[in-house]
Amino acid sequence: MYVISPERVKNKSVMGEMESIRAFLNQKNIAVAGVSRKKSKFGNAIFKELSNKGYKLYPINPHMQEFEGKKCYHDVQSLPDEVTGIVINTKDEISRKLIADAGEKGIKHIWLQQGSLSKESLRESWILNDAIISGHCILMFADPHGIHGFHRWLKKSFGKFPN
Template sequence: MDNIEKNKKEMLDKKVWAVVGATPNKDKYGYKIWNVLKEHGYIAYPVNPKYEEIEGEKCYPSVEELPEKVDVIDFVVPPKVTKKIIEQADKVGIEYLWFQPGTFDEEIIEKAEKLNKKIVYYDCVLAELTEK
């Protein structure tokens, strides 16, 4: 089993996630991923400085302001935003980072690897959870 598969399995076993780029717009992946995690029994904190809340749940402006340390950050934002959040994640000691398609570039993967993060990329949480 390669590292990505191993990381993916470990991440899906973790129960506390942050969805960076969560949105109240039900047509967007930021909403769908946040929602599918909750439907599957995960604690999923929405992170997006544009919103105060999503469906009555407090939405946090950054991962540094979450009420507890999450196990996994799922990225649903453009690469330039992802880059900033990796630093926040490192500051608060979050080890697992899941990059949705379109949220990363080579520089981001290199940076995450340099910081010794366990990462998944090219895979979609939504696809993983809805296939089960």
């Protein structure tokens, strides 16, 4: 579970892991990269669940015009300026570009779903962004119910839940 780079820790005070998570969840306009035409893809589940929680979402997929009745953006640069957070649920090489583009766009709140970035790429990405949340499923923190609520309870029970 990574939230901030060791280099940045030396240079300034930083938020704790749970504070970073709360800061991300306090964003109202969030892009979701990794939505797909394939209904079983986890990016779709993230989009639907966060939409049900009241977030204003902006799907990103360069091969789609629309997702769940919303305009689908082809890249980070085409997102409206009101977007302040991004959930990334893509393969490593795509995730790296999304992180760099988010940095250029001024999007500071980045949540990487598990498997979206290798450790090497994550280290490189810390140079571009102050806080990147990684190693946690966003659905365990966004008012979880069902299986995600159960997973949250398990993490808390075994001391694996962030402080």
